[in-house]
Amino acid sequence: MSVNKTAAGLTLAASLLIGAAAGAQEPGITDKAIKIGIFGPLSGPNMAYGFDVVNAAKMYYDKINKEGGIHGRKIEYVVEDDRCNANDLVAAVKKLVEQENVFMLNGGSCSAAVVAAKDYVVRNKVPYLMLNASGDGALFPPTDYIFGAYSISQYAVGGAMVEFAAKQFGAKNVAYINHDDAYGAWNLEGSKKDAEVNGVKLSVESINPGINDVTAPFLKVRAANPDAILLVTYARPAALLIKKAAEMGFNKPIILSVTGTASLNQLAENVGKDALKNFYTQEVMIDSPGGAKLKPIYDMYKAAYPDLAAKPDHPQTYMPYGIPPAMSLVKALKDAGPNPTREKVLAALKTQDFDSGVMAGRMQFGPQQRAANRSTIFIKYDGTTMAPLPGVFTSRWTYQAK
């Protein structure tokens, strides 16, 4: 009996010691693997914003694993569906951190949803790299743990559009239609700096994203007699405004933000080709979707997902956006050295600066900079062909602590 008691005591002590040692170790790291948590909208109405973005990130990690991994460790990923919904996203993040014990997070395609995870991530000190969400509300004021806007920051979207209108068309009076929410406020704030520098007057109309009749905002914009109209809205209001512009004979340039459509073909179907005679769309990649400069990414997708690639509308427009955040994560892990800790990875991220070969600008972070990309290109689209225009347009907005 006493022997049994001694053995049990020794076993308990050993277990506690092992547990303590394991507790001291970084979560999600073993000698052979680094566990990361990926999340994005894999179902639901906003699936088009992230389903293939998640696929792109996965295929990049698979490629790294085939090449030997990072300092001998393979990347092991766990994927959760956040449905672009704040509650689902926070639940996914908690599950990945608390149940799956991931080392770091890489996810989110919708800005409003990712902002909801900010407090939890910062409180738990988990390195969090967004996928294609701009998530400006989570990026600024900067924290030590959240990095994003690999597609582009909303602060930068509007500013780059103003820059394009001023440089390309010599516009001095620009109509600017954005959403009447935080998302709209972010891009308008970014635009003001570029408008000031370029001597551009902005005539702003802020609309509800659910608006059905756009007559009033369009007529007011029309009355301001602008040299160009910038539409910084989601797909539906953007299409309604483009149709209304055609109905009202507006023939000056209409410039649509990157957030304004997930499919240019669908936009042409919705508004009709006649409405796209003087139409330009913003793109944050180095080329138009499917363009020659992005061919290696599309080839990689076809090899990784032959079944999906054979389906119509696949890969989805935003697919390549998944590559830069995955590259950033891999680079930070490499830079952190053979014995990575969360703090080492975070330190590496804060000085990260690389060219993804996918996005229009470099992925650059800094002491106060948590938005990786601030540059865009513009494409002339006539309803049939996409013609990328020369030049990269970058917003001047930088975060200023208040």
Place this chain on the structure above:
Amino acid sequence: MAAFAPPPFPDLSIGPDMDLQLALIFLQQGIASGLVSGSVYALLALAIVVIFKTSDVPNFAQGEVFMAAGYVALYLFVFQKMPIWVVLPATLVVAFLAMALFRRFVLDQVAKSAKDLVYLVIATLGLSYVLKGFVRRTGFGDTPRSFPALVPTDSIMIGQASVTMLDLAIFGTAVTVMAAFFWMFNYTKTGRAMRAVGMNPKAAQLVGVDLRRCHMLIWGLSGVISAIAALLISPKILMTADMGSIVMLAFAAAIVGGFSSLPGAVVGGFVIGIVENMVGLFISSRAIVLAPFLAILIVLVLRPQGLFGGKLTIKKV
């Protein structure tokens, strides 16, 4: 009829010093566009009121019925490439049957097992979730789509307001449907039976009205009206699985007009359409979404029974 080629508008701030000419253009355009969108709100309000009058149930699925009917038409016309002369009647028949059968096999059962009307209202909420979920599951609702306009979308000028041929078709069709509905309600045996059911169902039953059949007809007709509204407005507002939220404007129209009045629903629809535009043009684009609620508030304060709600009655409890 010349294409819309507005003069170079003066650069004026919108405010007290607004140029009179510009204000007149805004006024004309606001009324013209408000009548077009208002005609669709009016149709949906009519569908809501006709059910409420005869069943005492506000149908909270009316917006989703409208949305689902639009997707049925889209599926048949765009994805199945069926001819429009098949698509239009097929959509109306599907909407009629779906609503009539919902009344017969869901609401009648709910009414049998639970006497309280609130359970019927909950059942309509259930229908709204089912329809929205179904459309989302099909995948067609993932991206905004346009149901092809069946008439040209060229613009013409009426006074200083620009409207499209499609706008005129929407307005004309909506008014014709409403007129046909009033004619049926007032001058046909079936319509009179429906009115009798609305006034006193027990008395109507005593004089030989088949209540079950009448309710099925009414719910079916409300589905047809919603489907017509969807076919009319879908080329203009773009289709998404959330497009049924437009029903809030129809409820606003019904409240403004008087929830028990069919003509009130129609007038309320036009009022909401015009108020939306006027608020957007003369106050702020941000305030457009508040306009219907503002209209409801004003009407409830000044005339709680609505513009055509008749004499205000107070029930003793």
